[in-house]
Amino acid sequence: MTLKWDAIDDRAVTTAKILAADAVEQAGSGHPGTAISIAPAAYLLYQRHMHIDPKDDRWLGRDRFVLSAGHSSLTQYVQLYLAGIGLELDDLKTLRTAGSLTPGHPEYGHTKGVEITTGPLGTGIASAVGFAMASRRMHGLLDPEAALGESVFDTNVYVLAGDGCFEEGVSAEASSLAGTQKLGNLTLIWDDNHISIEDDTKIAFSEDVLARYEAYGWHVQRVNWLQEDGSYTEDVAALSEALDVAKAVTDKPSIIAVRTLIGWPTPGKTNTGGIHGSKLGGEALSGLKEALGADPEKMFDVDVEAVEAARANVAKRCAEYRKDWDARFEAWKAANPQRAELLERLQSGKLPEGWEEALPTFEAGKAIATRAASGTVLNAIAEAIPELWGGSADLAGSNNTYMKGQPSFLPEGASSDAFQGNEFGRNMHFGVREFAMGAIMNGIAADGLTRPYGGTFFVFSDFMRGAVRLAALMDLPVTYVWTHDSIGVGEDGPTHQPIEHLASYRAIPNLAVIRPGDATETAAAWRAVLEQRHPAALVLSRQNLPNPARGEGTELATADGLVHGAYVLADTEGTPDVIIMASGSEVSVALEAREALAGEGVKARVVSVPCLDWFEQQDAEYREEVLPSAVKARVSVEAGIALPWYRYLGDAGRAVSIEHFGASAPGDFLFKEYGIDADHVVAAAKESITAAR
Numbered sequence: 001m002t003l004k005w006d007a008i009d010d011r012a013v014t015t016a017k018i019l020a021a022d023a024v025e026q027a028g029s030g031h032p033g034t035a036i037s038i039a040p041a042a043y044l045l046y047q048r049h050m051h052i053d054p055k056d057d058r059w060l061g062r063d064r065f066v067l068s069a070g071h072s073s074l075t076q077y078v079q080l081y082l083a084g085i086g087l088e089l090d091d092l093k094t095l096r097t098a099g100s101l102t103p104g105h106p107e108y109g110h111t112k113g114v115e116i117t118t119g120p121l122g123t124g125i126a127s128a129v130g131f132a133m134a135s136r137r138m139h140g141l142l143d144p145e146a147a148l149g150e151s152v153f154d155t156n157v158y159v160l161a162g163d164g165c166f167e168e169g170v171s172a173e174a175s176s177l178a179g180t181q182k183l184g185n186l187t188l189i190w191d192d193n194h195i196s197i198e199d200d201t202k203i204a205f206s207e208d209v210l211a212r213y214e215a216y217g218w219h220v221q222r223v224n225w226l227q228e229d230g231s232y233t234e235d236v237a238a239l240s241e242a243l244d245v246a247k248a249v250t251d252k253p254s255i256i257a258v259r260t261l262i263g264w265p266t267p268g269k270t271n272t273g274g275i276h277g278s279k280l281g282g283e284a285l286s287g288l289k290e291a292l293g294a295d296p297e298k299m300f301d302v303d304v305e306a307v308e309a310a311r312a313n314v315a316k317r318c319a320e321y322r323k324d325w326d327a328r329f330e331a332w333k334a335a336n337p338q339r340a341e342l343l344e345r346l347q348s349g350k351l352p353e354g355w356e357e358a359l360p361t362f363e364a365g366k367a368i369a370t371r372a373a374s375g376t377v378l379n380a381i382a383e384a385i386p387e388l389w390g391g392s393a394d395l396a397g398s399n400n401t402y403m404k405g406q407p408s409f410l411p412e413g414a415s416s417d418a419f420q421g422n423e424f425g426r427n428m429h430f431g432v433r434e435f436a437m438g439a440i441m442n443g444i445a446a447d448g449l450t451r452p453y454g455g456t457f458f459v460f461s462d463f464m465r466g467a468v469r470l471a472a473l474m475d476l477p478v479t480y481v482w483t484h485d486s487i488g489v490g491e492d493g494p495t496h497q498p499i500e501h502l503a504s505y506r507a508i509p510n511l512a513v514i515r516p517g518d519a520t521e522t523a524a525a526w527r528a529v530l531e532q533r534h535p536a537a538l539v540l541s542r543q544n545l546p547n548p549a550r551g552e553g554t555e556l557a558t559a560d561g562l563v564h565g566a567y568v569l570a571d572t573e574g575t576p577d578v579i580i581m582a583s584g585s586e587v588s589v590a591l592e593a594r595e596a597l598a599g600e601g602v603k604a605r606v607v608s609v610p611c612l613d614w615f616e617q618q619d620a621e622y623r624e625e626v627l628p629s630a631v632k633a634r635v636s637v638e639a640g641i642a643l644p645w646y647r648y649l650g651d652a653g654r655a656v657s658i659e660h661f662g663a664s665a666p667g668d669f670l671f672k673e674y675g676i677d678a679d680h681v682v683a684a685a686k687e688s689i690t691a692a693r
Contacts, residue, residue, distance in 0.1 A: 068124025130443020140424020
């Protein structure tokens, strides 16, 4: 399209630059540089290219914008203000203050128009890949007959990133996958300013980024605002043309490198590391305003006419586009009543009625690994919950994350002998990219309509911890399938045997870490996770575990108590002499120890503790019922470090645990060698009983 750009647009950009500088100056901290120099590009996006609705920031037909350079939060906040999306001038004045709508980094669910929490560099690029994938999946789920680009569910995803984002490995992981996936609805704008906190990036970053992205399979363009002769022009027309070209390329994601000077035109600080993450200071701030033709003595001096014009422009553009979109949407609803009902359910966040009837039951007495049980559950509920989709970091066969009979999520030409699919498929193949997988799932979950899951070996969850923490921070309904959960991995050795990981992930607030003890608990865990809609990790065994009979006519309780995080699995008459707490594969060890203790006249209660996080959420009465304070003799048994258990053990309690790394040997041998067996639990129980007297 031919760009219409008037003097009032220049005035709006000037206002954006001044507001960015003033907001940081008033806050006393922040990142003004990028927000000042990239303001024309951000304004161009919001005012001329993105389809957004100021009255409805969650409108289904909107384009998605992700600020991967989250430290430059004012880049987005100022544009939201100019577009009339939830922010006013007073919000900019309260940047980085308690309770404001303008925190130091954009936060999902806190500020209207913010699609996802960003700040950790590179994660925004990866999450934008997730948004782009989610758009394609929704198209396939709700409008599969329409060609890509012709459905009301096709949305464009724009991400703005800085040099630091490209230095972080997660951006490379995700961008490589985006190229393989041919995500033509994804456009990445790179603010190529050559400056980071440590000043010139040439000391650590010298590669040809566009050549790298071309090798990934991206469409690449460059827009130079800095000319070879040193002159500098904010050529928005060239950038607008590049954005049009990127949108027209539908079989590749696009990257546009915009060569900028950070902080331009701030005298003395333009193109320096000093403007990256510090306020300008009085002299530089006055100099910037003078360079822009503004009053250097005034703070937050807004060009009201320019702001009103910007808001009017966005409102008019949106109304015109949305009128057409709404008509197309209504036509789709009329032609697809059943799919319209599905969309309505997805938007409500509810699961289909009666879905739990699809959950499988497992043969009592037949041993099965919980990873295998999880795969059985996934395949059993696949048809009932079409919004559930996922995959693995190249470990689908080991993680049991593959939905049999469902196509893979693959572009044309990417199918293999082992995996066939189409662009709208359901089984995702993330490759050996754990961090990117986690961040991509965050984008999918933040998009709001589908439920992603992703698997890897538990020990490799370390690679994706940053993304998991962000999911917990945002409270996104992402499900992690982490298998090979202990020394039970066996011969692969200590590099593959998680020891500290349960404690480490339990330390993340708002993340439910669930380690089911058998197949029955695994099915109950999946049900609880899907019904609760919060971030959760299923930690599953490689080795087979007993699956004993439960319920009426047995000594064991049903798995209904799993939803409470901990429950009495096997009890005694009267007050127990000792309580044995266990999770995962060690639950069966606890039951063996209980039987041995009973033979010696010792009454032991076994408490299955699949999820400490959920147990902590129960009221004091329930917790007292499960772990009566009068019973001081307690034993925890878990094949990992004991750190999370001490709050339940008390002074007299004993922990049966592993406080060192494993070894390359059969799993059964290691459990015995390291004392994770019934004999050691019995000994610990006797010690605890003695100590409690």
